[in-house]
Amino acid sequence: MSLTLSMDFQFKTSIEKLWSALTDSDKLAKWVANIHTGEPMENNFKPVVGHRFQFRTTPTEYWSGIIEGEVLIVEEPTRLSYTWESGEKHTVIWTLEDLGNGMVNLHLEQTGLSSEPALNGARFGWSKWCGELQKLLEQ
């Protein structure tokens, strides 16, 4: 079974600035962080269709610390899509919409999420450990 994560966020900024924040490697490094340690993730992202990139953080016992991806869609300044792979292969789609009054809506869709990561062998985060967990939760 595959799930889609869908979220919306509003920003008081211009669509150009938001596009830049989503596509410029230096800017991405300022906001994409390892949420458990808070440390910024290094990246070599480029908004070029076909470009393969990585986001990296310190590896742990349970995760290589690497998210890989390939840029799929670049439609400046409204649509950006790439694969997002760390064990499981997901697709991330960002849609930017100018709401007027200096507000921009950012819509995120992440598709291909397994509802049972442990069973599917995904490695992101704690899934190795989740294999044991699965048994527990079934009790």
Next chain:
Amino acid sequence: MSEKGERRDVFDAIADPTRRRLIQLLAEAGELPLHELTPHFPMGRTAVSKHLAILKEAGLVTDRKVGRETRFRLNAAPLREVQDWAAFYGKFWSTNISHLDKMLREEEE
């Protein structure tokens, strides 16, 4: 990170290998007192006790007094959140989007 009185995030609680091991030990044994848990770790009972307190804050462990000792038991229910990728990525992006918002605000200044 956790405010006093606020429930601790289950993802934070299991980010530490000692706490994951504690969860496994409790899962296998059912219920254990501190002195039976401590020998499994290269640290003292005070340190293990602190880890148990964090698990308790996340709702992953409950305890009860039996005579003079306190026994710890696993409550696996909050781990369902960890199992759910959508919840994990939702948290990943919402946390990072708050960084993005901050960055954009700073650019405006």
